[in-house]
Amino acid sequence: MEYANHLKEYAPAWSASQVDEEVARIRKAAEARNHNTEVYKFCYSAxxxxxxxCNDSVKSVTEFARKAAEFYQKYPHIPNVASICIYPSFVETVGLAVDGTPMKITSVGGGFPAAQTFLEVKALEVAMAVENGADEVDIVLNVGRMLTGEYDEAANEVEVIRTEMDDDVVLKVIIESGALKTPELIRKASLLSMLAGADFVKTSTGKIDVAATPEAAVVMCQAIRDYYDKTGRKVGFKAAGGVRTAEDAALYYTIVEEILGKEWLTTELFRIGASSAANNILSAIEGSEVKYF
Ligand SMILES: O=C[C@H](O)COP(=O)(O)O
Structure with missing residues (x-):
């Protein structure tokens, strides 16, 4: 399909200075009203x-997932995390560990994190992750193609991979905003991903130096809003890569709240991908002495 043509139907991206001003405004709003237990609890659940x-093993991943599964029994007053996110070869392992809990299984796929392999390999990897029980799959948009202006080719990869998944499997497309750099490219990547079938757009793999930033989040959420206005389809936003503190999480929450509205603040439409924020968010929850992961 010719996706690049559809980009013309959308307004151009804001300039970097407009985005900076918007981030400053939303940062103040976050500090004024969203540094509190209610927000932190929701962020934890997202x-x-x-x-x-590279150290992951069946043993380590089983322990990691079991801790999350046991959390329900130990701390019923705190909503648990939305999913466990792992490499595709551990989908079955996590499935066994979280069986009987509402936690989802998220697999990265499609040659994560660089996406530099054959499209057939990407598609097969995603198909195998789904066959093994993945509820959600996070793939990386082809950044090299985006940087050289091959927009149709980048979006077509997403379309091909999407066909490997049943409709009820959630597809998150990572745009690697820190590599794309400009608001213009970040907006184009977000729109192309959505046009090609993404259920979520996600900031980063967490494997490059510049990962999630509030500036990228503002541009991505504006793209999600504009896509919704045109199509009526709600696409989610996932902040991932370098999200470390409860305040970081509250800022992304506030960006979504301000640009997309409260209806986006559900775990169906907002996620935080994080390997090390969980303890910090738990510690910020008032009265919680839980430090678990
Ligand atoms: O998708 C999730 C990211 O890889 C997590 O990044 P992080 O390790 O910087 O928290």
Missing amino acids: IDLTTLS
Whole structure:
């Protein structure tokens, strides 16, 4: 399909200075009203609790997922994380560990994190993750193609991969905003991903130096809003990569609240991908002495 043509139907991206001003405004709003237990509890429940390390093994991933599964029994007053996010070869392992809980299984796929492999390999990897039980799959948009202006080719990869998944499997497309850099490219990548079938757009793999930033989040959420206005389809936003503190989480929450509205503040439409924010968010929850992960 010719996706790039559809980009013309959308307004151009804001300039970097307009985005900076918007981030400053929203940062103040976050500090004024959203540094509180209610927001931190919701942010905790929106976490895709992530382990994506070369050290991962069946043993370590089982322990990681079991801790999350046991959390329900130990701390019923705190809503648990939304999903466990792992490499595709651990989908079955996590499935066994979280069986009987509402936690989802998120698999990265499609040659994560660089997406530099054959499209057939990407598609097969995603198909196998789904066959093994993944509820959600996080793939990376082809950044090289985006940087060289091959927009149709980048979006077509997403379309092909989407066909490997049943409609009820959630597809999150990582645009790697820190590599794209400009508001213009970040907006184009977000729109192309949505046009090609993404259920979520996600900031970063967490594997490059510049990962999630509030500036990228503002541009992505504006793209989600504009896509919704045109199509009526609600696409989610996932902040991932370098999200560390409860205040970081509250800022992304406030960006979504301000640009997309409260109806986006559900775990169906907002996630935080994080390997090390969980303890910090738990510690910020008033009265909680839980430090678990
Ligand atoms: O998708 C999740 C990211 O890989 C997590 O990044 P992080 O390790 O910087 O929290």
